[in-house]
Amino acid sequence: MSVVKSTLPESAQKVVGQALQSTLVDLLGLSLIGKQAHWNIVGPRFRSIHLQLDEVVSTARTFSDTVAERSAALGLPPDGRPETIAATCTLPGPKDGWLKDTEVVQVIVDALEAAIGRLRERIAATDEADPVTQDLLISITAELEKQRWMFDAENWPRDN
């Protein structure tokens, strides 16, 4: 007997569980990447991007909580421990040390694009299995796409 009962049929649990677990890892990774850039950025746009990064972090932290609790709600224990993030997060991140403001913008655009691409796959994958989870993934995608635009617009012209 499972510890927390699932309201999903067993057939649906695997795809939904994988979608939520990998989204959790991406969001926790994104929150740590965002903070790393927030602390190490240097350059004339320091303050503006320093503040913008905290919006990424805040979004990533809030949604990571929603995603992990959705997983638990479906009887599937989420895993957000440091070693799990380090081992399974595939988002590109910043190098060690100070980061130029132009580098930071590119790093965040890249990380958000990777996260969005994977989310769109999971939206398709969960369509049959659980429209409730799918709806959550759609909300996360909408917000990350908005934040990606705001960094990409800041990134123009790209050879800046």
Add this chain to the structure above:
Amino acid sequence: MSVVKSTLPESAQKVVGQALQSTLVDLLGLSLIGKQAHWNIVGPRFRSIHLQLDEVVSTARTFSDTVAERSAALGLPPDGRPETIAATCTLPGPKDGWLKDTEVVQVIVDALEAAIGRLRERIAATDEADPVTQDLLISITAELEKQRWMFDAENWPRDN
């Protein structure tokens, strides 16, 4: 020439830099451990401890930001990337999957005690090098000792 200038003499930078970097890793680790327990706890005290854990996470997140920004302020770039946390955080943490409420209390008491022991060493180590950093470490210790007590009091009698 360094990117961000330090207001500390070079002789003091090493001990202060190490104290802040290892405190940063401990606090980020604690925030992830706290959330993991927040999501996976089961048992009759679920709600009470679920809420209490968010106070640990909130404390750890707020102080991790202060510590990293103090490091940057001293010209020493902080490192809070996932791989750094996974590689250098030495706090004991929870196992994978659901966690019984009594287990959670013990896990958090153990993690907080490890963090506090290390903080007290750094308070002594930074006394000469930088009283400003030392004052921050004292504040963190005061708050973590308060939270440790609240879990330890909850843990009694220990063979519960």
Add this chain to the structure above:
Amino acid sequence: MSVVKSTLPESAQKVVGQALQSTLVDLLGLSLIGKQAHWNIVGPRFRSIHLQLDEVVSTARTFSDTVAERSAALGLPPDGRPETIAATCTLPGPKDGWLKDTEVVQVIVDALEAAIGRLRERIAATDEADPVTQDLLISITAELEKQRWMFDAENWPRDN
């Protein structure tokens, strides 16, 4: 001529109307069941669950208002009178008098599971008829599944 015009084609009104009316009755029933338990609970977990129940009641009241107004917005007058709830609500509820805390947790898990099961049927039923109503039912399900988990986690081990 109808009193309030519907923006739905007539063919869609029946399934959507039934979905909304029965959801309304379930949510009003749930709000009354939640308050009954809130007032009559006794036992060592009194305070924690007493507070948790008010979150169920608050959720049920807020969504019952949204559901009833959605029905009216589609030109279909909702019915939430006491006699209608008593006659058509099929959620299992508590017995008369004081209720042990462990009983309360089980009563709420059972009521939420019944409500969720019926909501998932209505999500499927309204997919073609009205994606706007379906989206509302998905939101309600997400929230009730979260609350169900928090009581079920508290309920473990079940023979407690």
Add this chain to the structure above:
Amino acid sequence: MSVVKSTLPESAQKVVGQALQSTLVDLLGLSLIGKQAHWNIVGPRFRSIHLQLDEVVSTARTFSDTVAERSAALGLPPDGRPETIAATCTLPGPKDGWLKDTEVVQVIVDALEAAIGRLRERIAATDEADPVTQDLLISITAELEKQRWMFDAENWPRDN
């Protein structure tokens, strides 16, 4: 031995218990009647009365909680389950379906007058038995009389 001890002598418990239980049912009935009218009202005064009804509902819900908790506080378990309300609430209520704004005003004036008449009887009845409960009934009457006036003033001239 009773589950929750009463601070009232046994002789006083019956009259006070009946006063509180019937007030609870009236207030829960009133909250459901108010919402039914809030959702189904049509006519040129729709918005004004739609909003005014939510003040009735808010008052009824808040006082129903206070009344039920006062009953519990006296060791007398309150009963606010749907079937109890449907079976014992004697307030006149609205018919099914859309309601003209003028009808709604009359329905609410009638329901409030019935509730007030019964409250004034209970104020007299509890005078000896428990001045603390009596004081609560006086507060509820003051508020319902104020709301009755505001609907009655709106109802003039009555043949409108």
Add this chain to the structure above:
Amino acid sequence: MSVVKSTLPESAQKVVGQALQSTLVDLLGLSLIGKQAHWNIVGPRFRSIHLQLDEVVSTARTFSDTVAERSAALGLPPDGRPETIAATCTLPGPKDGWLKDTEVVQVIVDALEAAIGRLRERIAATDEADPVTQDLLISITAELEKQRWMFDAENWPRDN
């Protein structure tokens, strides 16, 4: 190379872009129509409808911002300039000068119904192309249908 990159495949961009651009124009038009009525209404229901219109305006403004930013986020620059609204907005609006309260209600019901009808077509059109955009259109429809009901209920009996 586009200025802001799109996360949508090129095939999807046209239908999504058209849906967002025409929704933007409708919402900006609605916000201006709502304010025009808010300022020019006369009659015994002046205050009630004057206030209700500001809720339409507030909704229209908030969603127009979300829609335009969604378009930008997909690499498609939105166009909300005065001449574009005047040239492409097809919602029926009020005549010049003072407006009787009964006329205002009818004008707003008509404008909302036109907007809703077009939104429901776009919900269908974007289903394949972008579920994230579709979800936004569903949210807008839900809110506009609610506001349409509140004016339509106020409009009864229609020959008023």
Add this chain to the structure above:
Amino acid sequence: MSVVKSTLPESAQKVVGQALQSTLVDLLGLSLIGKQAHWNIVGPRFRSIHLQLDEVVSTARTFSDTVAERSAALGLPPDGRPETIAATCTLPGPKDGWLKDTEVVQVIVDALEAAIGRLRERIAATDEADPVTQDLLISITAELEKQRWMFDAENWPRDN
């Protein structure tokens, strides 16, 4: 020697003092008239106008305080005692007892028009004597003219 010194030359004190004293009496009178109507109104527009009247009262009270303190600031003691208001306020007011909603609207339009007419005279009169006082009278006029419009628009068609 005066008790509180004036920053105005003696020649200017008389006209400014009279302008402020008569404005004070008008505003205190208006606040009492507004409350009288707020309490005694009956009719189908009861709630809407009952609330609107409190905005008149709030405006009148706030400005009466500013006007009286402006007078004191100029070394001219203001007089707002009941007998002074009764003896010198020339605004038309309501009769005793219940007031029909249509009557109330007319009463308030009349009182506001009388107050505005007198304020416009004082704006002209204080132009030379004290531009600071004049600026205050302009602010009061702007607000009262706005409130007058909102009652007058509600009053249409006047033979209602």
Add this chain to the structure above:
Amino acid sequence: MSVVKSTLPESAQKVVGQALQSTLVDLLGLSLIGKQAHWNIVGPRFRSIHLQLDEVVSTARTFSDTVAERSAALGLPPDGRPETIAATCTLPGPKDGWLKDTEVVQVIVDALEAAIGRLRERIAATDEADPVTQDLLISITAELEKQRWMFDAENWPRDN
């Protein structure tokens, strides 16, 4: 037929009506007296008493509204017009012009004592007729007695 129906038997209406009408006049008078002193006070305690007087005014205004609405709620139209206050208010008040701070304290103590003495008579008078009105008069007395003490304590030693 009365305009607004009373929930009191006719026999009780007269004593309750008189109690409420004379309390209304006292409170409105007190609010005007308090403001007059607030504006005209001079002396070393200016600021402290200037602020304290606004608490008297705020109390008097709030309770005057409650009292007038209680009267209306009982079907008895209240009368708070300037001429009524001037003609029937018997509280002693301040003279014209600047007022020394020591005088102000005495004026307010006297006005409050007069108001309290009359309220205590009305508490006795309404005991049988309407316990709901009596409860309101008790609340007003409690607050005015508190404010009286704070001025009386300030007034010591009285020959100051």
Add this chain to the structure above:
Amino acid sequence: MSVVKSTLPESAQKVVGQALQSTLVDLLGLSLIGKQAHWNIVGPRFRSIHLQLDEVVSTARTFSDTVAERSAALGLPPDGRPETIAATCTLPGPKDGWLKDTEVVQVIVDALEAAIGRLRERIAATDEADPVTQDLLISITAELEKQRWMFDAENWPRDN
């Protein structure tokens, strides 16, 4: 001549003064007992009861202020000095050192029951002497009886 004048006849002052002075001591004692338990509690219900105790302390502090100021308002100087509390407070309290959570619940139930019993005697005693003071004692009793219930419900089954 007394320092602060009383609005009560001399005959009433003694019984009212005693009722208020002994209530003050009980409430100050209760606030100290509540804090002592708040700090020294241990056991699995630590957090839940730790928080609940602060509601007792907050209630006791707020009412102690109201009671002492009521006494002063009647010209009777209250006495809440440490030595007075220690000498005259008769509520049972906790022993020195750590307190098991089950002990704490019993200690608070006992203290609240003692306080309530004495308050009900004073309600009866002040009925003739001062209905304003009696009304305050009724309010305190209502709140303490509510808090007593919440601890008593938590205390069940008592041999826990």
Add this chain to the structure above:
Amino acid sequence: MSVVKSTLPESAQKVVGQALQSTLVDLLGLSLIGKQAHWNIVGPRFRSIHLQLDEVVSTARTFSDTVAERSAALGLPPDGRPETIAATCTLPGPKDGWLKDTEVVQVIVDALEAAIGRLRERIAATDEADPVTQDLLISITAELEKQRWMFDAENWPRDN
């Protein structure tokens, strides 16, 4: 007979009406221009100017409401319909599509300067006709001149 009566003499109505109507159109135009730039801006200063533009929009929206209601208050119905703005607004605005940040700053400086120039003419024109309207135009000018400075300072050196 006019619908809403004017408190201005007929001779003054024309100049005041024209001043208010053309200010209304400028402010509504400015609000749409500001949002267009807010959505379409790209370049390294994206975030800073994106936020700054919302302050322009907020100012323009708030003042457009005040201006239109001032016109209505003077019995002159304002016209803010899309076709009126497109036909009569003469402020220079942005081109279609993405806008470089440097272009945006210039566009807004130009639009604000055009609006300010026209406002200063209207301040002179309304001096005799209506000092109340003039005072409003002065307030708008003060705020727009402040915003113009903040964009112009950002625009330096202009060949940037």
Add this chain to the structure above:
Amino acid sequence: MSVVKSTLPESAQKVVGQALQSTLVDLLGLSLIGKQAHWNIVGPRFRSIHLQLDEVVSTARTFSDTVAERSAALGLPPDGRPETIAATCTLPGPKDGWLKDTEVVQVIVDALEAAIGRLRERIAATDEADPVTQDLLISITAELEKQRWMFDAENWPRDN
């Protein structure tokens, strides 16, 4: 070419620039004088005046910012550096060290009167040159005259 363009004709810039620069210096001087007195006051009215002084400081700081930004908005760089204040501020201020409360009141009355006298001259001087700047100077005068009264009233009888 000027750095920030002016919307004023060159002929007007000199008088407006001088009015704003000298007002800025007076307000910054006043804020420092107010704080000096706030810190060094002694005597029985310490607390009351200590608090009142912070209102002077807050007013002076807020208006100094508005005045300096108005100057910049007109293309005229303001100068608020310490050496400029010390060299050009002509307001009388306090001596070094502790200040008796009666001295403080006189110092502030003197400083405010000097500031007001100079402001009234600048109101006259800017009438033609810039009504927008004049309007700001009028607002500052109104507020400073209010504060002057409150200290002057406190100062009575002056030989105190």
Add this chain to the structure above:
Amino acid sequence: MSVVKSTLPESAQKVVGQALQSTLVDLLGLSLIGKQAHWNIVGPRFRSIHLQLDEVVSTARTFSDTVAERSAALGLPPDGRPETIAATCTLPGPKDGWLKDTEVVQVIVDALEAAIGRLRERIAATDEADPVTQDLLISITAELEKQRWMFDAENWPRDN
């Protein structure tokens, strides 16, 4: 085995425990003394000092909680029971009955000076034993010294 484990070595526990326990008693004593004066003060400065005393009480209550919880956090159960305060608090306090305002100021200065003197000894005593506790004692001293100054400044000239 201790109930709550200490993070301090045993050697440090005694000095830290004594410092915290005696500080707790001083702060609880101060909070009771402050309230006693708050209730019993009479004289022309009543209101100002009555309010100032509540800041002392609020400070004392907040720090007493922090101190007691720090003691518990170190495994040392604090004792704040009435009999402990009465027996061990050595701060001088007020006599019974009404207190003249000048007496009150002296009483509070004396109590704060006694408390500060003892705190400065404990700051020295805990320097080696626990810098975290020392830091808390420093914070309390800073706040009490600030409050002492504000009463001492009010106390001047002392023979007042």
Add this chain to the structure above:
Amino acid sequence: MSVVKSTLPESAQKVVGQALQSTLVDLLGLSLIGKQAHWNIVGPRFRSIHLQLDEVVSTARTFSDTVAERSAALGLPPDGRPETIAATCTLPGPKDGWLKDTEVVQVIVDALEAAIGRLRERIAATDEADPVTQDLLISITAELEKQRWMFDAENWPRDN
């Protein structure tokens, strides 16, 4: 006899008094320098640095108040008059007139570094004399070092 008594021994007063007085002058100077730059900055980073400077000003103002009140609390009257700041402040500041954004960043970095260097000397100097004052100086240093970093990071690469 001193006016305000000191809780420090005389031997400690001189070093502590000098440390506080010179810190006060630095902070007041910094607040004026920060505002000067806030008003006169021009260049593409105008808005971002304009806002950042207000955080410097806010910090400097808040700490200047704390420092001056700490001085007064120790019986040492602080001196923050304009002439004292101008004569004794040694922080480097901006030149007259418009300031390029890059210049502003350098000016603030230089001023903060000068202030920090002097604060660190005073931290050492007050260690023996008064740990309470030292703790305040440590807090100020922590905050100024954080703000220095944020400007220095913005300043990179320095030859920008």
